[in-house]
Amino acid sequence: MTGLSIRLPRAKKHRFQAVTALLCVVFLLAVFIYTFLYLQHDPTLTDLDHRLLEPTLQHPLGTDQLGRDVLTRLLLGGQQTLGFSLLALMIALLIGVPFGIISGYKRGLVDRVFMRIGDAFLSFPDTIVAIVLSGLMGPGIGNLVLAIVLVKWVSYARLVRSTVLSESQKDYVLIARINGLSSRKIMRKHLLPHVVGHVLVLASLDLGKIILLISAFSYIGLGAQPPMPEWGAMLNDSRPYFGSRPELMIYPGLAIVGVVLLTNMLGDYLRDRFDVKKEVR
Amino acid sequence: MSLLVVENLMKTFPGGKNALNNLSFQLGRGECLGLVGESGCGKSTLARCLLRIESVDSGSIYLNDLAIERLNERQLYSHRKKIQIVFQNPTAALNPKLKIKESIFEPYEQYRKELTLNHFSYTSKDAFIRQLLEAVELPSHVANQYPHELSGGQKQRVTIARSISIEPDLIVLDEPTASLDVISQGAVLTLLTELRETLNLSYLFISHDLAAVKQMSQRIMVMKEGEIVDQFNQEHLFSTERHPYTKELISIF
């Protein structure tokens, strides 16, 4: 499922693209927030008298099989999908980054223990963990987020650790130690800034994959549960009406593709920005 | 009274390189003691032992009559504000992500509560950094630059500014000019001598460059394979009593 993520060709200068992508993301977020604040339709209110309506002024994208406003659900669904993806990513970062820094800086026993714990988590693919968790604890978006966090944090911990391992060998860390800085302060002041760039790049590329994963799981009924609006779930819900009202599937589909594309563009830009070694004379 | 007394210092490593073998010497207050040797002779190990980054196998190191190898964590903390080190490679010694002023300010920020400064005065952070940059002859706008914007010689001046900022008793200079080109080397050596005089500092100057050591130090020790094989005042450098190894070093320069 994660293989669906779209790789744009790596252009040398796509600052323009990046700015566009960033603007789009900001725009999307603004729209989501706006819908949240000024909700015109209840996204879960079923109205069987007005099901499967053609677009009208009141329902710009029509209504679905239960008479709910599609635009409202699409926007709220975006809020859910993007929101939960970001939540999963945040938690993974909050666990993975400190884990990696401590592991790389302390080395020795701490490192070995930490990394073996990480290996244990990494040995399960994310889809398997998600399926197992929903089997054990019932389907739901919370469990999906948990599954993503359980698998994703390790890749951040590893990335951070390798950077910290090489960076903490340098003299400036030694000097900071000589000058009596506490380990915590060294990690925060000297080591954290070095990993931020790498982490951002990986995170923005991961965001697309996580969005796809959440949508995919909601599509097969293991993620967001009805009546919660979610793009993947919406795709599934409108499947029976594909013959008569194909746009009901096309809207959430386009939304998923669009957002994943955006995060990929952003990720590519960040990668170029941080990966290219600064020219030092 | 000597500032630094080292007695019968021993340190071995698996593999045998960089070891210290029964090292004893003294360093007086305000002195610049030169230590010459090839790479792998153990001179950097000595520097690391003095700062207690490396523990010693046996022997003692006294700084201000305090045996530093027996200090506990708390005492070690206050020991370290009396001793600073300047390394060979200034690029590695500065965090590339920090502005110059942040790097310079680090030791003072750490020790400010327990420090009284004689030469520099602290009114504000910016003013303090400006004083230090001035002391090492760098323009004040350097404060807001990043290390990669500076040349090697300038970066080494920054690390020197950092090490003098807390007015330590002793600065260990571990090959401070080895990675600089000739013109910067000369300028940095002159600067170090001036600073020692104005700030009343003491140096242990470690180098493989006998000519530079002679320029810097009154008293010179020659180290070979972890032992001090020769010790003399610089005016006796060309005396016939010199150790054969010293003579070999002289023949190079």
Added chain:
Amino acid sequence: MILSLEQVSIGTREKKIVDNVSLSIREGEWYALVGQSGSGKSLLSQAIGRMLSPNLQVEGKIFFKDQDLLSLSPKEIRAIRGQRLSYIFQDYQGSFTPFRTIGQHFGEYLKTHGNRDSSIRKAKTIEALESVGLDESVYKRYPFQLSGGQLQRVSIALALLLSPDLIIADEMTTALDSVSGHRVLELLAKRQQETGCTILFITHDWRHVRRYATRIAVMKEGKIVESGGKHRILDHPQHEYTKQLIQAAPILQRGLPSGLEEVGSL
């Protein structure tokens, strides 16, 4: 003249880094090019072997004997490089592939230049190692098992392997401490006497070369500011910058910077 540079300029489209440099090196001499980092001396040396990165453009003419190196085809330049012109670099660790033994390095080098018999290759390698004072055991060692000084000896042996006419040594002693640097230079000088090759020695510290160089050129910001015989440059510098360079690096011995005794001082 074994090598002459005629009005060579190197630069990107925006900026010239080496500006209109001309110099000529005689057969069998030790020519030292002295300058600070960033003066363009390394670029110049790379231009001779046509090893510059493609975003840099070279103008002018570089004659190696009678051939203009800049007009040769890539194939012709490869034949000259290694066989008649070789390099020794500062970064002795980067000059060797870490996971191949010293013997394999020599073997490959001999093989690319047409030596097909593996036993002859081995014999030649050991002979070359012995010529720089290293014994047979080095043959099976990996680069990281040797010290910096030993690796630079190996570099010398490798550079001299196909008896080239010209060796370009780019800051080859900079990464070594002065004692090992001195020993390596002494060795290079000895090998030069034995083989009669010409050396272009690039350094930032004139002290490294004062004993061996026959002529010196001082380079600053892409231009040669002064050049001439060693005695002329070191003892009677004309240019302000040369004086500065000499003054910045102290030497121990009494007598003149070039190592000559002052007339009447004895």
